[in-house]
Amino acid sequence: MEKKKSRIILALDFPYSENHKQLLSSSLRVLDSVAPYICAVKMNRQLVLPLGLFDGVQKIVNHAHELGLPTIMDAKINDIGSTNRAIAEYYFDAGFDAVIASSFVGWDEGLQSVFEVAKKMNRGVIVLVYMSHKGAIEGYGQMVQRSETKRLVPQYRIFAEKALKWNADGAVVGATYPSKIREVRAILKDLVPIYSPGVGAQGGDVEASLKAGATYLIVGRIIVEAENPAMAAEQVRHDAWLSGKEKLAKSR
Numbered sequence: 001m002e003k004k005k006s007r008i009i010l011a012l013d014f015p016y017s018e019n020h021k022q023l024l025s026s027s028l029r030v031l032d033s034v035a036p037y038i039c040a041v042k043m044n045r046q047l048v049l050p051l052g053l054f055d056g057v058q059k060i061v062n063h064a065h066e067l068g069l070p071t072i073m074d075a076k077i078n079d080i081g082s083t084n085r086a087i088a089e090y091y092f093d094a095g096f097d098a099v100i101a102s103s104f105v106g107w108d109e110g111l112q113s114v115f116e117v118a119k120k121m122n123r124g125v126i127v128l129v130y131m132s133h134k135g136a137i138e139g140y141g142q143m144v145q146r147s148e149t150k151r152l153v154p155q156y157r158i159f160a161e162k163a164l165k166w167n168a169d170g171a172v173v174g175a176t177y178p179s180k181i182r183e184v185r186a187i188l189k190d191l192v193p194i195y196s197p198g199v200g201a202q203g204g205d206v207e208a209s210l211k212a213g214a215t216y217l218i219v220g221r222i223i224v225e226a227e228n229p230a231m232a233a234e235q236v237r238h239d240a241w242l243s244g245k246e247k248l249a250k251s252r
């Protein structure tokens, strides 16, 4: 982030296409053109499914690394421990620097194995705390009873506390909910960075999410589907860097 003066993580997402070869070449082309304006690249299964992990996506991971960009696999890992471990190992073997995992699965026989393998391979784990879409309220936003105090609290507050307890490398909170970013930031303090998707295409606002406490913005369609991805990335990088600077100045 400091080196590139950018808080923008590119979400390298393309719409469904039968032409898998073209998906690979488009990915590499967009990555090359926006590389100066981003600090990392996130990929998800909508790219792994058509390209394959070791035959296609690994080429993008390697190219990102040649460009000096870390890579995040948005796997939203969400299964039993043994399955989660193998999934994380495959992604780390392919070169990904971090994986994203779902907090709902819990620690014991759930995410513990992912954190263990990440530690062993010196990689990161980022956990979901509150997603950017409307339906997030049904799970992340539901009220649950805290077992120790019997008090009702929203699920995402408990997930934010778990991100701290598990020593996660990041917490995902949707840019569409700045007030929730603020609440989560108060729990995480400066100990865990907040990764915030949802600006632009989903209606989230760059300035509002950064002022509320987001560290990084995960940005896809407004860059990838722009007529000129480099110009779009430069613009959002510029806006985010200014808002981030204001935030720092105010906190001094």
Ligand code: O7M
Residues within 6 Å of the ligand: 011, 012, 013, 042, 044, 074, 100, 130, 131, 132, 133, 172, 173, 174, 197, 198, 199, 200, 201, 202, 218, 219, 220, 221, 222
């Ligand atoms: O900028 P967009 O809306 O085109 O893309 C946003 C990206 O962020 C896309 O790759 C989503 O899969 C991802 N995302 C969300 O949009 N909302 C979430 O709550 C979480 C994610 C995500 O990155 O999860 C880790």
